[in-house]
Amino acid sequence: MENLKQYTHDKLIAAYKTVKENHIKVDRAALTFGVPKQTFRDRVLNKENVNARLGKDSLFAFDEEEPLVNHIESLAQVGYGLNRAQLNVLASELTVKFVRRNSDDKLSNYWYYNFLKRWDHRQ
Known part of the structure; x- marks a missing residue:
């Protein structure tokens, strides 16, 4: 099984802002910021909240x-x-x-x- 690329939430947000503000293509921004294309595309197309995180929510706020x-x-x-x-x-x-x-x-x-x-x- 191929190792999954690790990316930070900050990189995802930076890529998102780049696409929205500078009108750069989604694939190019995903490659530039090291974010998986489909994950990023889902955020840009509002299929998934850009601030969504993987895993369960914490038990406490x-x-x-x-x-x-x-x-x-x-x-x-x-x-x-x-x-x-x-x-x-x-x-x-x-x-x-x-x-x-x-x-x-x-x-x-x-x-x-x-x-x-x-x-x-x-x-």
Whole structure:
């Protein structure tokens, strides 16, 4: 199987603006910015929102997740670090508070590792 090209959302937006503002052909802009042609064409023809992203939506919105990060940082400052299981329990309690899940549902390691990626800049 051929490796998929990696492109950033910023490149997609730059290519989109180039096509809309400078009237450059879609294929040329896709090649120039390294964006898959069909993906890009779908965005330009409004078949797909230009800001659409792959994958599931995050369980929490940014403004819901930030207080959790602040709490974790304040715990770390007083010498109490959380392990993965403790963080998952804490976040699970938040999901129940926000009525997103049942209390029996546990968060996955997938959520945990994506949480770490989302907040990597705060480490």
